[in-house]
Amino acid sequence: MSFYLPDKVNCNGEIFNVFITKEQIDARVSLLGKKLDKDFEGKKPIFIGILNGAFIFLADLMRHVTIECEVDFMKLSSYGDEKVSSGQVTELKEIDAKVKGRHVILVEDIVDTGLSMKYIVDKMKHYNPASVSVITLLHKKDATKHNVQIDYVGFEIPTKFVLGYGLDYAQEGRNLAQIYALKEG
Ligand code: IMP
8 A cells, every 4th residue: 555645554553643634734835935935035044954854844845935045954863763752852964054144944844842943043043143933844832841932833733743744753654745643542
């Protein structure tokens, strides 16, 4: 069976059901792209995707952002192979771009406790950019305990473990076309 757009997913022995459809994601990403176009017109921002999870969201977003911009990546790990955050951020790849005096837009797949995003925003501010903005496809608002400003949100979601569209469970499920949530009970 195709592991791209199924109704139900078995990933690492756990069952996940459709939570946010491909159509809903497409519509929202297109809208976010238009908003960014308007807000950053003439500012030539640098989008920094947080690997691994943000790679699909950032790629789709770039199909809707029509202003001049740059793209770079950094890589962090806070989840390991578990379904809960390890509480520690490990930096696995630094950015290459020179961000001093530039408008930086950090692109995340999901903000959960906010630990990773707080770490990145604090770090970015040391490079003296003109501005730092944050966009995340998903935000588990009730789970966020670190104080971090999020400027653009795709979907606010309850505290559920989700999978697909770049998000993994122990490295699997990233290529699912839509977002699935762990079946409860
Ligand atoms: P935070 O530091 O607790 O905000 O966690 C952020 C990172 O944890 C994200 O970039 C994801 O890699 C991972 N993460 C958080 N929630 C989920 C989830 O529901 N599914 C898959 N990965 C998640």
